[in-house]
Amino acid sequence: MEALTPKSRESNLGIFATNQNYLSLEKVMKKSLFYRLFGWGKIPKKYLPILEDEGIVLHEDGISGSITFKSFRAPGRYHSWKRNWFVGSIVITDKTFAAFSLMKPLIYVLLDQKEMLELHCTLEKENTLLITYDASAFNDKWSGTIECRFKTDKAMLFLEKLPGSVA
Secondary structure, three states, X not given: OOOXXXXXXXXXXXXXXXXXXXXXXXXXXXXXXXXXXXXXXOOOOOOHHXXXXXXXXXEEEEEEEEEEEEEEEEOOEEEEEEEEEEEEEEXXXXXXXXXXXXXXXXXXXXXXXXXXXXXXXXXXXXXXXXXXXXXXXXXXXXXXXXEEEEEOOOHHHHHHHOOOOXX
């Protein structure tokens, strides 16, 4: 029987592997710690039945993300630059694209709606989906730019499924 030996990076996480059987952490994007401990970042229960009825094509729960406001103005709010980190989920159904931060929707648009064309979807990195849009496209009283980033190994799949995306 071969002894288990810790691998350099994995040993800090308590993962051991034999010399022949090596587990690569690069192949599997880990879920957020808050998702694993508390279940934060799931699709909200309020929206889940609606999305399931539409037919979920692709989704990812418990992923890390951020929302950045640039030159953002809304009644009672102004941010020249502000970034908030979150644990959330993204979903594409046959009819809808939705992104959630904890229990709040960040983006919720029908795929055939004109607002969908306002979303500029790209890959920032191999595993980061970047969605940029003008705030006034979704609310007449808002102005500025909003950027949403989602860290997922499925970033390329999401990009391929979204209409008007730039690969």
